[in-house]
Amino acid sequence: MGIEGIGARALRKEDKRFITGKGHYTDDHKVAGMHHAAFVRSPHAHAKINGIDKSAAEDMSGVVAVLDGKQLTGDGIGNIICGWMVHSKDGSPMNMGAWSALATEYVRYVGDAAAVVIAESYEEAKAAAEAVVVDYEVLDAVVDAVEALKEGAPQLHPEAAGNLIYDWEIGDEAATDAAFDGAANVVEIDITNNRLVPNPMEPRSAVAEYDDAEDHFTLHTTSQNPHVARLVLSAFYQVAPENKLRVIAPDVGGGFGAKIYIYPEEIVCLWAAKRAGVAAIKWTADRSEAFMTDAHGRDHVTKAKMAFDADNKITGFKVETIANLGAYMSLFSSSVPTYLYATLLSGQYNIPNIHCNVKTVYTNTVPVDAYRGAGRPEATYLVERLMTTAARQLDVDPAELRRTNFVQEFPHQTPVIMAYDAGDFDATLDAAMEAADYKGFAARKAESENNGKLRGIGMSCYIEACGIAPSAAVGSLGAGVGLWESAEVRVNPVGTIEILTGSHSHGQGHETTFAQVVSDRFGLPAENVQIVHGDTDKVQFGMGTYGSRSGAVGISAIVKALDKVEAKAKKIAAHLLEASEGDIEIKDGEVLVKGTDKKLGWHEVCLGAYTAHNLPEGMEPGLKEGAFYDPTNFTFPAGCYICEVEVDPDTGVSTIQQFVAADDFGKIINPMIVEGQVHGGLAQGIGQALMEHAVYDDAGQLLSASYMDYQMPRADDLPDFVVSHHETLCPGNPLGIKGCGEAGAIGSPPAVINAITDAIGHNNLAMPASPHNVWKAIHSA
Amino acid sequence: MYETSYHRADSVADAASKIGDEGKYLAGGMTLLPTMKQRLAAPDTLVDLTHIGDLKGVSVNGKEVRIGAMTTHAEVNGDAALQSACPSLAKLAGGIGDPAVRHRGTIGGSIANHDPAADYPAAMLALNATIHTDSREISADDFFSGMFETALNEGEIVTAISFTAPDKGAYEKFRNPASRYAMAGVFVADHGGDVRVGVSGAYSNGASRNSEMETALSGNLSADALDGVAVDAGDMLSDIHGSSDYRAHLVKVMAKRAVAAM
Numbered sequence A: 001m002g003i004e005g006i007g008a009r010a011l012r013k014e015d016k017r018f019i020t021g022k023g024h025y026t027d028d029h030k031v032a033g034m035h036h037a038a039f040v041r042s043p044h045a046h047a048k049i050n051g052i053d054k055s056a057a058e059d060m061s062g063v064v065a066v067l068d069g070k071q072l073t074g075d076g077i078g079n080i081i082c083g084w085m086v087h088s089k090d091g092s093p094m095n096m097g098a099w100s101a102l103a104t105e106y107v108r109y110v111g112d113a114a115a116v117v118i119a120e121s122y123e124e125a126k127a128a129a130e131a132v133v134v135d136y137e138v139l140d141a142v143v144d145a146v147e148a149l150k151e152g153a154p155q156l157h158p159e160a161a162g163n164l165i166y167d168w169e170i171g172d173e174a175a176t177d178a179a180f181d182g183a184a185n186v187v188e189i190d191i192t193n194n195r196l197v198p199n200p201m202e203p204r205s206a207v208a209e210y211d212d213a214e215d216h217f218t219l220h221t222t223s224q225n226p227h228v229a230r231l232v233l234s235a236f237y238q239v240a241p242e243n244k245l246r247v248i249a250p251d252v253g254g255g256f257g258a259k260i261y262i263y264p265e266e267i268v269c270l271w272a273a274k275r276a277g278v279a280a281i282k283w284t285a286d287r288s289e290a291f292m293t294d295a296h297g298r299d300h301v302t303k304a305k306m307a308f309d310a311d312n313k314i315t316g317f318k319v320e321t322i323a324n325l326g327a328y329m330s331l332f333s334s335s336v337p338t339y340l341y342a343t344l345l346s347g348q349y350n351i352p353n354i355h356c357n358v359k360t361v362y363t364n365t366v367p368v369d370a371y372r373g374a375g376r377p378e379a380t381y382l383v384e385r386l387m388t389t390a391a392r393q394l395d396v397d398p399a400e401l402r403r404t405n406f407v408q409e410f411p412h413q414t415p416v417i418m419a420y421d422a423g424d425f426d427a428t429l430d431a432a433m434e435a436a437d438y439k440g441f442a443a444r445k446a447e448s449e450n451n452g453k454l455r456g457i458g459m460s461c462y463i464e465a466c467g468i469a470p471s472a473a474v475g476s477l478g479a480g481v482g483l484w485e486s487a488e489v490r491v492n493p494v495g496t497i498e499i500l501t502g503s504h505s506h507g508q509g510h511e512t513t514f515a516q517v518v519s520d521r522f523g524l525p526a527e528n529v530q531i532v533h534g535d536t537d538k539v540q541f542g543m544g545t546y547g548s549r550s551g552a553v554g555i556s557a558i559v560k561a562l563d564k565v566e567a568k569a570k571k572i573a574a575h576l577l578e579a580s581e582g583d584i585e586i587k588d589g590e591v592l593v594k595g596t597d598k599k600l601g602w603h604e605v606c607l608g609a610y611t612a613h614n615l616p617e618g619m620e621p622g623l624k625e626g627a628f629y630d631p632t633n634f635t636f637p638a639g640c641y642i643c644e645v646e647v648d649p650d651t652g653v654s655t656i657q658q659f660v661a662a663d664d665f666g667k668i669i670n671p672m673i674v675e676g677q678v679h680g681g682l683a684q685g686i687g688q689a690l691m692e693h694a695v696y697d698d699a700g701q702l703l704s705a706s707y708m709d710y711q712m713p714r715a716d717d718l719p720d721f722v723v724s725h726h727e728t729l730c731p732g733n734p735l736g737i738k739g740c741g742e743a744g745a746i747g748s749p750p751a752v753i754n755a756i757t758d759a760i761g762h763n764n765l766a767m768p769a770s771p772h773n774v775w776k777a778i779h780s781a
Numbered sequence B: 001m002y003e004t005s006y007h008r009a010d011s012v013a014d015a016a017s018k019i020g021d022e023g024k025y026l027a028g029g030m031t032l033l034p035t036m037k038q039r040l041a042a043p044d045t046l047v048d049l050t051h052i053g054d055l056k057g058v059s060v061n062g063k064e065v066r067i068g069a070m071t072t073h074a075e076v077n078g079d080a081a082l083q084s085a086c087p088s089l090a091k092l093a094g095g096i097g098d099p100a101v102r103h104r105g106t107i108g109g110s111i112a113n114h115d116p117a118a119d120y121p122a123a124m125l126a127l128n129a130t131i132h133t134d135s136r137e138i139s140a141d142d143f144f145s146g147m148f149e150t151a152l153n154e155g156e157i158v159t160a161i162s163f164t165a166p167d168k169g170a171y172e173k174f175r176n177p178a179s180r181y182a183m184a185g186v187f188v189a190d191h192g193g194d195v196r197v198g199v200s201g202a203y204s205n206g207a208s209r210n211s212e213m214e215t216a217l218s219g220n221l222s223a224d225a226l227d228g229v230a231v232d233a234g235d236m237l238s239d240i241h242g243s244s245d246y247r248a249h250l251v252k253v254m255a256k257r258a259v260a261a262m
């Protein structure tokens, strides 16, 4: 390993520009003749549009166009798609309602766009948008998924009777029911996974340029997957053919899933630039628009029960979940509460029988889709709260109940599709208990009691699935795309290297981590390696970054391409050094013949590839290789989190006293970056557990629509995290990487809630455990 | 933000002459500017009070305290004379918002705005303060007339507040978890055995005194004296952060903590 190779705590190459304010984000992009878009958004959660009077707005200064949904669909712009087909248990395809980027007849959530104003300046566009008069006939709204399924509830889409999108199941129901018949004990739970607003620091933004001479579009946008955006914009929305559309996702300030999707605003800006005949249109969400229109996360209501035999071994697990998908089906919304959720219900445990039924529902709220963890936090919250509830009911230590049921042998086939390839669940549980001084808890609890405080400890042993995903497998489950990744390694004549990757970095540190992998391979300084990403004109194709896939899938593609580069470089070196290819070794920037003092500098071999003066017979000049990597399985990061809280019974305030994370992410490239990912994930998970809650009132108005009412975690809400790693390599990819981007957010909420329920002495507590909710729980006991 | 014109006033009289019918005084701008940016307020003129020297500063003369309207929260917090004359108010100012807010936001802006969740109004009531304007003096009891409402007439300028420092005082607030404004902020002040209790954040008509608590504490300034006092939830705000019951409960908890801290 070179000094900046795999395992080094290399400082992030990208931080200089971020910290000094030199990043280049979409909103920083300005071009001559750029106009601005402002959307006319519905103030109602549900209404029929009887007409739109644009005349006043059209007459205002700077306004070049006021456009509506009928014009958009009239120009042949396609409806917004959902990229994953899910079938109901009766075999029928999901009931998907039509979603036009600008509403045509109905608006279905507060913020749904009915029209757009294009004007010379941002202020003019905003002012004119207020002057557009939409004649709304207000209809009854429903925001709660359980209510939306009831008879007589307001109906959102003619395609989805009863607001039901699909009624899906997984697992063997009869076998699971039989397990309950023979159970020694049954533990039940009713839980809600609270709805969240993603809140990336950079709001969404788009700059659409249109070159009429070339009939060519360029879109700068805040995307986690610019190639997928281009594909969808071309193939489904008919904005332009792919060769006439370049999509660039420059620096992106956080995504958390919310920037995977292709939103109405990007489509509208592209379409409107050509239609209004302007060189470019910019739109940047303000924070209120971000709250109202970014896809939200979670929002599940679940009833579940678990069967145990007399030895406290789990024999069956039965789950019924209702998931709120909002007013329209967002790009991956259908997969989140099904294949990314129910397939993880086996947790770290040997569970012979699982059955899960999921109903997804339309409501008059903003669409819900993948948000850091996507389905796995919901599964983990359910399984891990249930395990702790069971331990209390069965009167065994929560750690022992988990240990009794851990999967010990790998590979392990669960009854819900996933086949775990490797892991060591005892190791992470032991490490976490040791770090948390689990044994000393009773003394600390007594100490808190002396101060009038309630103290509790809670754990969560999570497993999740990353590295999405084997293309054929997800294809068979309904995915509309393959989930491989691409890489190209371009070695320059002087030996420096450019890596072109289909992964996209929006906070993950790829420019550093990916360079370390190259550095490690050839012994070059990471400084000599440049990472190129986020531009469809530079990188041929890629599937982007989400689901913690960039390490397990993106780096694996790079490794494959590096293998090819290494093989060719060795051939050239063997030829130049008159040695056999098998004796060539590349180390510390030099190319050596093993066991001799014959060597060349790495740069000499590279230059040789490009001068082509003396290449092996028949070899093409140059040193550039590409690869596509399609994973063979998901990867399975797992670990144990332990949280200790103190609750003030007078106010309901919970204070985290310590938080321990012991994770198994497989091979770690840069421990500092991985710890940063864990810290951020824990902050988000603790945010969900204690603070964050997207609340709509019954009329469909978003009450938590700003930071005055939506509580984000702040540094002083969080303890110093105690983070450690246990490395069992993933057997499925070349470096043994599992993924670390979401684990913190997946594993932490149940640890926090299990700690608070331990403190207050009963399980009846709603998430988020806000002071008010905890106070109510204490007083309901 | 809608278009507006800006005037930098150099005296109170200058400010009053420029305000017009649709203008607004600009103090720290911590409330006014975000509201304008969200297009929820559209004053045609902003009259900036920041550069009027007369409106700034804390003066302490024995127990008599006067604070200019344009004194920032950070200045109130850091004033050495106030810290010895009335430490509870200095401390309150140091607990408002974050450092940026404390270095821009002013006491005059805070009380003129009368956000029901703002901290100062509770203190003004408990301290039996006088609000000075460019035309009159108003007692705090008469000043805070309802949520976001005050006794100020159109165009009237708060110039200062004054009060006689209490023998003892303390402020305890339970923060709204999201905004960190007060959800129940209770200021207790002992004026020679006569105890006044001002409450912010909880009452639906804005900052209010709690006379039951005042009666219980006058003559028996101890946390236990509040045990028998029932705080009526009927007058309390209720929102996604806390029901009226919870707020009523918190008012009592904060009051006890304030008394215990005195």
Ligand SMILES: Cc1cc2nc3c(=O)[nH]c(=O)nc-3n(C[C@H](O)[C@H](O)[C@H](O)COP(=O)(O)OP(=O)(O)OC[C@H]3O[C@@H](n4cnc5c(N)ncnc54)[C@H](O)[C@@H]3O)c2cc1C
Pocket: B024, B025, B026, B027, B028, B029, B030, B031, B032, B033, B049, B069, B070, B073, B095, B096, B097, B098, B101, B104, B105, B106, B107, B108, B109, B110, B112, B113, B117, B118, B119, B120, B156, B157, B158, B159, B179, B180, B181, B182
């Ligand atoms: C992030 C954040 C957190 C905050 N947290 C808290 C908190 O915890 N507790 C708290 O109490 N407050 C809090 N505030 C409010 C802040 O402390 C200010 O007190 C408040 O914004 C008003 O003061 P200002 O000087 O900024 O007034 P401005 O915003 O400039 O003015 C507010 C209103 O008062 C009028 N006005 C201003 N001065 C005068 C005057 N002298 N005479 C007549 N009218 C006048 C203005 O015309 C305007 O209508 C917070 C604000 C922010 C932005």
